[in-house]
Amino acid sequence: MFKTVLITEMSKLRRSPITWISWLGVSLMPLVSGLFMWVVKEPDRATQLGLLGQKAQFAGAVADWPGYIAMLLQALGIGGTILIAVITAYLFGREYADGTIKNLLALPVARHHFVTAKLVTALFWFGLLIGWLAVEGFVVGWLLALPGFDLRVILPAAGELFLIGLVAWLLTPAVAWVALWGRGYLAPLGFTIFMLMLGMVVGATGWGKWFPWSIAPLFAGVAGPRVETLTPGSLIVLGATFIVCAVGTMLHLRYADNMQ
Amino acid sequence: MGDIVIAARNLSKRYGPVQAVDKIDLTVRRGEIYGFLGRNGAGKTTTIRMFLGLIRPTEGEVVLLGETIRPGVRKVFSRVGYLVETATAYPNLTVRENLAIQCRLMGQPQTAVDAIIAQLGLAEYANRRAGHLSLGNKQRLALARAMIAQPELLILDEPANGLDPGGIVEVRALLRGLADEQGVTIFLSSHILGEIGQLADRIGIIHNGRIIEDMPVAQLHARTRRTLLVGVAEPERAADLLAARLGFAVVPHAADGLLRIPARPEQAPEIARLLVDAGLNLTRLCPEEESLEAYFMRITEEASCSKPS
Incomplete structure (x- = not known):
């Protein structure tokens, strides 16, 4: 039955505006990072075009492949966490916003299948988006003719993009739970932004590897010095967050009154 | 008691200080069209939600087609079609796509989609997005969704909402046909007694969360002044x-x-x-x-007056 539910969730996603909105969001990341690299690389031309003030400068920024990759990782560390939260909030919250949740709850289908199918759908789409990000990022970097091209740097970076995406996805059951609790999109989006801000603060205190919403930004190098590998503690925290929130979401859907 | 399709016993729902449904006992037999009548806020939709397991009763129980409704129950719902309150569908999906999803979830072959589209007169709108449908056609889509798996039991909350007079007559004939020809049991709620009076075999009137009348429609006529x-x-x-x-x-x-x-x-x-x-x-x-409406108004007012404080 899970497969059937997954097919229905995929077909719902295919016709949703969230697909092109999220694609647009991801597509902007290499473009903005590339523009930044170009400004660093060509400060005089950027100044002539009005993209850079006369006295502005980017302290420490280097226009090369490692610098560009670091910027993409940072963009995904924050932007990706928000984006996957938006996708998840949409997948769960739309059922309330469209009033269709009641149509799902009295069917010959176990309710937890809807939770797992939606989470898998989010993972599938986010995976495709990160794949696109990697390809587009490579093309933009190539067009910029950045120095320091080395497959030994680029290929692991592609893996790190997917790893950051996976870490961000592991937090989606919390978003889903809040979407069910809040019966719509707004609560989960507000929750994600609040948790990311909190994650930045916790990351700065040095306790970030123990706080789920600090881990992706730390790994991406946004919340303080970049953590190169995920510690076992961080993996346990992420796994526990995923399991507790996924089970909480399933139990909520099973037991909570649906008044819509 | 194989011919009992819906059995509610001592069914109650309380929201904080509000007693939305108060110790309802109700039985619907196979092939019967049961009209559930009440004013807005009387407890009709809350009762229907408890029938479908969308909300949990504070007290009592519901048995649908021999199965007690409790969290986790799902098999029985392959035999039940329903429409609760407003007609809803995925607005970005076409009528056909919405029905195809329902068809899959109900475990039906996709041929059922074309059949129900024809039955509900939706062919002209089959490829139109649900978000662009008129209120009446949204209602038809919701009815199609409820009927797609040829259920033994249909639970319909205000099924005539948004339909024009012609649509109401069509749906009434369709429901009557389902009950008479296929033995489908239909539980439908409405606040319009005229609509229920013309269709139902049995009628229950709910007021302030309590059933104040439950009788065959023929008997209802005998009770009017x-x-x-x-x-x-x-x-x-x-x-x-x-x-x-x-x-x-x-x-x-x-x-x-x-x-x-x-x-x-x-x-x-x-x-x-x-x-x-x-x-x-x-x-x-x-x-x-006395018109059925006048009767309904009289007994609900009498019930309000006699309600213990």
Whole structure:
């Protein structure tokens, strides 16, 4: 039955505006990072075009492949966490916003299948988006003719993009739970932004590897010095967050009154 | 008790201080069309939600098609179609895509989609996005969704919402046909007694969360008040005469000046003779049956007055 539910969730996603909105969001990341690299690389031309003030400068920024990759990782560390939260909030919250949740709850289908199918759908789409990000990022970097091209740097970076995406996805059951609790999109989006801000603060205190919403930004190098590998503690925290929130979401859907 | 399709026992739902549904006992038999009537906020939708397991009762239980509804129950819902309150669908998906999703989830072959589209007259709109449908066609889509798996039991909350008069007649005929020809049991709620009176075999009236009437529709007609409607040139004098000679306490109706006498039809000649012999010009004399709406209003008002504080 899970497969059937997954097919229905995929077909719902295919016709949703969230697909092109999220694609647009991801597509902007290499473009903005590339523009930044170009400004660093060509400060005089950027100044002539009005993209850079006369006295502005980017302290420490280097226009090369490692610098560009670091910027993409940072963009995904924050932007990706928000984006996957938006996708998840949409997948769960739309059922309330469209009033269709009641149509799902009295069917010959176990309710937890809807939770797992939606989470898998989010993972599938986010995976495709990160794949696109990697390809587009490579093309933009190539067009910029950045120095320091080395497959030994680029290929692991592609893996790190997917790893950051996976870490961000592991937090989606919390978003889903809040979407069910809040019966719509707004609560989960507000929750994600609040948790990311909190994650930045916790990351700065040095306790970030123990706080789920600090881990992706730390790994991406946004919340303080970049953590190169995920510690076992961080993996346990992420796994526990995923399991507790996924089970909480399933139990909520099973037991909570649906008044819509 | 294989012929009992819905059995609610002592069913109650409380939201904080509000008792939305209060100890309902209700039985619906196979092939029956049960009309569930109540004013807005009477507890109809809450009851239906408990039938479908969308909300959990505070007390009591519901048994649908022999299975007690509790969290986790799902098999029975392959035999149940439903429409709760407003008709909803995925607005970005077409009518066909919405129905295809429902078809999959109900474990039906995709051929059922075309069949139900034809049955509900949705062919013209099959490739239109649900978000662009009129209210009436959204309602048809919701009914199609409920009926796609040819359920044994249909639970429909205000199924005529948004339909034009032609649509209401069509849906009424469709439901009657399902009950008569395929033995489908139909539980439908409405706040419009006229609609239910024309379709239901049995009727339940809910008021302030309590069932205040539960009877066959034929019996409902027997319970309505019957009066003799009398039009006369001098209604006050006629009223005095009727009170003095036949013991009827009547007053002329403020709006039309007619007298409504709580008498049996066979008393009409006696009343006519009395008034004519008294020199009163009789302009009208006919039996009048209380409308179902008037009956509904009367008993719900009586229930409100007799409600213990």
